[in-house]
Amino acid sequence: MNGISFWIYLLILAGSTYLIRAVPFAAVRKKIQNRFIQSFLYYIPYTVLAAMTIPAIFYATDHPLSAFFGLAVAAVLALCKQSLTVVAASACAAVFLVELFL
Amino acid sequence: MEQFKRGVKAGIPIGLGYLSVSFTFGIMAVSYGLYWWQAVLISMLTVTSAGQLAGIGTMIHPGQYFQMLVSQITINIRYSFMSISLSQKTDAKFRGIWRWIFGFMMTDEIFAVASAEDVICRSFFAGLCVLPYLGWAGGTMVGALLGSILPDRLMSALSIAIYGMFIAIVLPEMKKSRPVICAVLCAVLMRCAFYYIPFLENISDGIAITVCAVVSAAAAAALFPVEEA
Incomplete structure (x- = not known):
């Protein structure tokens, strides 16, 4: 892609993404006292991650079945309080192994 | 360090x-x-x-x-x-x-x-x-x-x-807290609705995820306010 157009697009893309992230991060300096907002902010990480994981995880790998096994392995290890790296790597290994047989 | x-x-x-x-x-x-x-x-x-x-x-x-x-x-x-x-x-x-x-x-x-x-x-x-x-x-x-x-x-x-x-x-927190289970289930069900129901599936992933997450977290915050954050 040639010309000034690329740079304008890049500026809008990178600039808007940066401002959306950094402005609220820098602007909110005080402890929020409102109980509803406090609660909302406590729940939001989990709801975001849940909405991002299911059902997308089933379409991430080559086959939904391998993803299902990856999910199961990850779930068991996560409930056993394993670290993020261990859980993620084991899920990858499970997918790899299952796909050998598919 | x-x-x-x-x-x-x-x-x-x-x-x-x-x-x-x-x-x-x-x-x-x-x-x-x-x-x-x-x-x-x-x-x-x-x-x-x-x-x-x-x-x-x-x-x-x-x-x-x-x-x-x-x-x-x-x-x-x-x-x-x-x-x-x-x-x-x-x-x-x-x-x-x-x-x-x-x-x-x-x-x-x-x-x-x-x-x-x-x-x-x-x-x-x-x-x-x-x-x-x-x-x-x-x-x-x-x-x-x-x-x-x-x-x-x-x-x-x-x-x-x-x-x-x-x-x-997510899972360790669900194990600890029942309200987190409710919030997570709500988000997942909503997300699946956006994914599979015709019409709704045309909405972009970014918007759908935001809507599901915000609505579920707001509902959980209203129903089960946290004690002290």
Whole structure:
């Protein structure tokens, strides 16, 4: 892609993404006292991650079945309080192994 | 330094996951007619998956600057919630210029790991950003330059890494708290509705995820307010 157009697009893309992230991060300096907002902010990480994981995880790998096994392995290890790296790597290994047989 | 190292280590699964995602982005960007260095520049300056993908989709049309802005805002607005959420957990030194610097790296995955901390210090956050950034930029470059060289099987296995990490963050909290179970189930059910119901499936991923997450978290906050945060 040639010309000034690329740079304008890049500026809008990178600039808007940066401002959306950094402005609220820098602007909110005080402890929020409102109980509803406090609660909302406590729940939001989990709801975001849940909405991002299911059902997308089933379409991430080559086959939904391998993803299902990856999910199961990850779930068991996560409930056993394993670290993020261990859980993620084991899920990858499970997918790899299952796909050998598919 | 201890904290920095701990951060780097926590960033390993994110970096790995990003490698496979950005690799795909690199391949796509080149297939859309961008040069390899343009793809890498986009990744280095933006660091977001859904936004970049939508971005290169817009770039192939001339002059759609306003559409670019609107779609980026709707896809990325979830980052604002994440930033506000983390702003409550940072320690006393993590403010001012540091927020402007590290706000740049507020991705879904970095947010996820950082939010599992009780208190976030600068060095931990800085360490946490290193491998994801390298993975994101490096993966884009490899994908854009070399196309499909990694075996499919390996790519398939790597692509679940990010989700494995999400599961490792969410499940332990569900085990501890019944309201979190309700909030998570609500978000998942809503997300599935957006995914599978005709009409709703046309809504972009970024908007759908934001709506599901915000509605579920707001409902949980109204029904089960937390005692002391």
